Amino acid sequence: MENEIVRDIEVNQAFGWLTAIEKSHEKESSGAYKIKCQCRCGKTKHVAASSLRAGRTLSCGCYKKQVNAQLKEQHKNNFDMDKQYGLFKPVRRVASTEKFERQILAECTGCGNTKVVLATNLRMGHSRTCGARKCVAIFHEQFPDAPEHRKTVYN
Ligand SMILES: [Zn+2]
Ligand SMILES: [Zn+2]
Incomplete structure (x- = not known):
């Protein structure tokens, strides 16, 4: 596939709040190149392709923060x-x-x-x-x- 950055991951492919942009200059411990992604919040993050494929990484970290804040809010109201x-x-x-x-x-x-x-x-x-x-x-x-x-x- 011509838009493919690495196997199974294309340019502009969405993974939760992340959009794959290009191959990163950073490597994961296995030696494979990471993927540079843009998060919905505007931040960029370099993510291991395996994490994207497995659905383990879905934002730059802001999603988790938001969920935690919501949980805290619910806890208060409960x-x-x-x-x-x-x-x-x-x-x-x-x-x-x-x-x-x-x-x-x-x-x-x-x-x-x-x-x-x-x-x-x-x-x-x-x-x-x-x-x-x-x-x-x-x-x-x-x-x-x-x-x-x-x-x-x-x-
Ligand atoms: Zn974010
Ligand atoms: Zn008393």
Whole structure:
């Protein structure tokens, strides 16, 4: 084939977000020439032909970044408002800032007070009571197997 760069790979052939441009000056460890590709995002990347054929490389790396960002976003939104976290019962979500993960207004069932806590701290088990001594005691009565209450987290 006249447009073939190397076997099975043609000029302008698409591999995910990558488009094959030409034979690269770079070689893979086997000694075969890599393929210079242009990614949808505009970056160029030199990819092993075998990776393109096998569908292992589908972008310059930006695709993976985007997927990871999406997963992180989903993770944030997946906070379960119906669950109880230690003594905390979520009341409502509080607008999250760019820097911090979503905050939750939660009620401490030990004393009835509400407190704004980070969703991630609830999920990870770092925030389990409002921090009042009475509530910490209630918490340990209810969850005798729980590890030592780390008070510093609540400040
Ligand atoms: Zn890219
Ligand atoms: Zn409390």
